[in-house]
Amino acid sequence: MSSPSIFTRILAGDIPGEILHETERVFVLRDIAPKAPVHLLVIPKTEQYANVVELAAGDPGLLAEMVEVANAMAAAAASSGQGDGDFRLIFNTGEGSGQTVFHVHAHVLAGGLSEGSLGDG
Structure with a gap:
């Protein structure tokens, strides 16, 4: 059995991390x-x-819940003055894409993004 991911260790309180939601x-x-x-x-x-x-x-269903939470978090960021509620949702899949933790997770990026701002051209 492989060791728990860093995310599981944060969730368990073994590694410090601020859970926002x-x-x-x-x-x-x-x-x-x-x-x-x-x-x-x-x-x-x-x-x-x-x-x-x-x-x-x-x-x-879990994937849909992740998208729903991402949307809610982007809206919350906008209501606190960070961004306008628009966001990018990124899943890296495989080492060649930059995935370093092999416990599925979505990156929610928001606040002042524009076309090509992250090198996506």
Whole structure:
């Protein structure tokens, strides 16, 4: 059995981390290396899925909940003066895409983004 992911260890309190929001099945953290004024991670509490492709096949309802939470967090950021409620939702899938933690998670980026602002041209 592999060791718990850093996300599971934060959720368990083994590693410090500020949980910004939590539901029965997901939780939200700030990214430690932000790429935008608002850069949050929406993470399922289960480690069962390494990436979004596995999650979509195995539990589409959980994927939908992650999107719903991402939307709510972007709206909350906007109501506190960060962004306008618009956001990017990014899932890195595989090492070649930049995925470094193989516990599926979504990056929520918001606040002052524009076309090409993250090198996506």
